[in-house]
Amino acid sequence: MKPDAEDYGHLPPGLPWLEALRTEGRRRFAGLGLPTPREEAWRFTNLGALDRLPWRTAPPDPVTVIPPDFLPSVVPAGEAPGPRLVFVNGTWRPDLSTPGPLPHGVVLTGLGSALSDHPAVVEAHLGRLAAVDGHALIALNTGLLASGALLVLPAGAVLERPVELVMIGAGSGADRPLAWHPRLLVVAGAGSRATLVEHHLSLGGDPACVNLVAELFLGAGARFAHYKVQRENPASFHLATVTGRLERDAGYEGFLLTTGGRLSRNEIRLVLDGPGATARLNGAYLVRGRQHCDTTTLIDHAHPRGTSRQMFKGVLDGEARGVFQGQVLVRPGAQQTDGHQLHRALLLSDHAQIDAKPELEIHADDVKCSHGATVGDLDEDALFYLRARGIDRDRARSLLVAAFINEAIAEITNPTVAAAFESLADGWLTTG
Amino acid sequence: MPLLEIHNLHASIQGREILRGIDLSIDAGQVHSIMGPNGSGKSTLSYILAGREGYTVTEGSVTFNGQDLLALAPEERAAAGVFLAFQYPVEIPGVSNATFLKTALNGVRRRRGEKELDAMEFLKLTRARCRQLGMTDEMLKRAVNVGFSGGEKKRNEVLQMALLDPRLAVLDETDSGLDIDALRIVADGVNALRGPDRAMLVITHYQRLLSYIVPDRVHVLAHGRIQRSGGKELALELEARGYAEFGIDEAA
Numbered sequence A: 001m002k003p004d005a006e007d008y009g010h011l012p013p014g015l016p017w018l019e020a021l022r023t024e025g026r027r028r029f030a031g032l033g034l035p036t037p038r039e040e041a042w043r044f045t046n047l048g049a050l051d052r053l054p055w056r057t058a059p060p061d062p063v064t065v066i067p068p069d070f071l072p073s074v075v076p077a078g079e080a081p082g083p084r085l086v087f088v089n090g091t092w093r094p095d096l097s098t099p100g101p102l103p104h105g106v107v108l109t110g111l112g113s114a115l116s117d118h119p120a121v122v123e124a125h126l127g128r129l130a131a132v133d134g135h136a137l138i139a140l141n142t143g144l145l146a147s148g149a150l151l152v153l154p155a156g157a158v159l160e161r162p163v164e165l166v167m168i169g170a171g172s173g174a175d176r177p178l179a180w181h182p183r184l185l186v187v188a189g190a191g192s193r194a195t196l197v198e199h200h201l202s203l204g205g206d207p208a209c210v211n212l213v214a215e216l217f218l219g220a221g222a223r224f225a226h227y228k229v230q231r232e233n234p235a236s237f238h239l240a241t242v243t244g245r246l247e248r249d250a251g252y253e254g255f256l257l258t259t260g261g262r263l264s265r266n267e268i269r270l271v272l273d274g275p276g277a278t279a280r281l282n283g284a285y286l287v288r289g290r291q292h293c294d295t296t297t298l299i300d301h302a303h304p305r306g307t308s309r310q311m312f313k314g315v316l317d318g319e320a321r322g323v324f325q326g327q328v329l330v331r332p333g334a335q336q337t338d339g340h341q342l343h344r345a346l347l348l349s350d351h352a353q354i355d356a357k358p359e360l361e362i363h364a365d366d367v368k369c370s371h372g373a374t375v376g377d378l379d380e381d382a383l384f385y386l387r388a389r390g391i392d393r394d395r396a397r398s399l400l401v402a403a404f405i406n407e408a409i410a411e412i413t414n415p416t417v418a419a420a421f422e423s424l425a426d427g428w429l430t431t432g
Numbered sequence B: 001m002p003l004l005e006i007h008n009l010h011a012s013i014q015g016r017e018i019l020r021g022i023d024l025s026i027d028a029g030q031v032h033s034i035m036g037p038n039g040s041g042k043s044t045l046s047y048i049l050a051g052r053e054g055y056t057v058t059e060g061s062v063t064f065n066g067q068d069l070l071a072l073a074p075e076e077r078a079a080a081g082v083f084l085a086f087q088y089p090v091e092i093p094g095v096s097n098a099t100f101l102k103t104a105l106n107g108v109r110r111r112r113g114e115k116e117l118d119a120m121e122f123l124k125l126t127r128a129r130c131r132q133l134g135m136t137d138e139m140l141k142r143a144v145n146v147g148f149s150g151g152e153k154k155r156n157e158v159l160q161m162a163l164l165d166p167r168l169a170v171l172d173e174t175d176s177g178l179d180i181d182a183l184r185i186v187a188d189g190v191n192a193l194r195g196p197d198r199a200m201l202v203i204t205h206y207q208r209l210l211s212y213i214v215p216d217r218v219h220v221l222a223h224g225r226i227q228r229s230g231g232k233e234l235a236l237e238l239e240a241r242g243y244a245e246f247g248i249d250e251a252a
């Protein structure tokens, strides 16, 4: 991926600080290039196939028609939905979005409007967690930054209903596939509470490349739930780098559900930057064919009494490949850290493959940390038991796979989201 | 024509011959019992009837209701009316007993060309059967057999049998692990299913079960063969004398 002058030319003219940031991003990316498997953090994921396609940075697209019933929501039909922002090929689409109602002081808007209406909060936060030095994808995203979303919660604000972000790749019809680089900025004030759901999907089968960067600032005692489902078409690439900072007693709950994409990488980097912070990060991925799904996490325990819990479960069929790299870092002084991580994969085919690399790096002595990783196939005894009761083979297999995956989905504390994700996983199981 | 006809059945597992020429035929309406020392091949026979993988049938045939049973997949056998109550029921974490039972029942009904039951009909039927077996509704909500006591697992097997309405029920040591009251409840459940169209094959080590479920025939399986067959009094004789006459000391 080599963005040229034409790509940069699509960017709206920005503020001087923003221009400087973009320029720095481009400069860094020119020096770094896309990561290669020679880098430790990318040992198992090769972006060569992505690099070979003639990407074009998506121009502003206010017109592509999206059928209204195509827009997903975790809220069941008939119930009042929460605010929803829709993006098509990287462009925020106010005409498809339903922003309100929001409590007083809460800001939820596209990044373009945010830059004109709330420049101070954007300037104070953009690029502060997602640093361009040493991270090619962040550098690229910063260099080509043109769209995204801003959510600001003043201290004590409570959002009852989930905020939903819908990002659709709708094809270009053109000969070059489209790439875009959205930024998600969340500034959650002390004691605030909110739930955000990201939907990533495709309309049609054209390849696309999303290179998303998120920056999440959680103030003291804030509670932020962040659920994501990525089910783009099997020609698409999905790269996401999520950076988060948790202040004292803040709580983050993340869940990644991945069923789509030719290649996806979710890299989640959370810093527990105050005592007593809690990070729960869970996920489930179900992939088949030649899909490649990479989950890379870093939980940085920088202060005492932090808790982190991770449970990831993967189901791989066909020739799919899964990667799980989970790093837990406990810095000196981060005493009474309690960190647990579990990754379990179920291989449904002899040709599927999983690389799991848990890593604990502990520099404090009074800590409780553990990790576990297992790889297995379906329990033949259970399969036979179900079939002996008249349940046909495919149904028996999907019952067992659903049981396996639902253990991870059960970690989602929001029941509406849990139900929606469970049925998405079920949907994967019932389509071949 | 017998409902089940096993002819000269030889079967091995991982190259080791376990069944060495079983001949057994059971008519509809009859209850047969198989007794025999540990390791003689009783469970192997029952698994082969139910269609478990891993066994190689090297010789012989099994005909069920005029069909070549060995040619059918396990789920096809279940729909055709073969039911095995497992000696060791399998635990399935994450799948609720209710989901399991409903999927099984409707799977079998679909294959039999019967109407599938909706949630209400299923619940009504299952609750009634549960009560007869002294099972609580709470056991329907739990994962299949997970955390069930030995006796609860066996009752759950009989519950499945009652729901799936088989023509041939093979009970592999369904009495083991049951307390005296449970034994009677389970035996009553089994007896309730006795009928002119149905046959049962009851594998047990204890004459006690056979005083509740009185068999028409008793067979002794040892060394992979039926060594002797007789009436219900054979069970009493075995209880008194053990298997020494078949060249086996049961304690060994």
Ligand SMILES: Nc1ncnc2c1ncn2[C@@H]1O[C@H](COP(=O)(O)OP(=O)(O)OP(=O)(O)O)[C@@H](O)[C@H]1O
Residues within 6 Å of the ligand: B013, B014, B016, B018, B036, B037, B038, B039, B040, B041, B042, B043, B044, B045, B087
């Ligand atoms: N998977 C296997 N691999 C090797 N040998 C096996 C396997 N399964 C069963 N066997 C052997 O086959 C023989 C018959 O076992 P089976 O379970 O049928 O006996 P059984 O008559 O049911 O005994 P019990 O009364 O103890 O239940 C035993 O010697 C057993 O060790």
Ligand SMILES: [Mg+2]
Residues within 6 Å of the ligand: B042, B043, B044, B087, B172
């Ligand atoms: Mg046995």
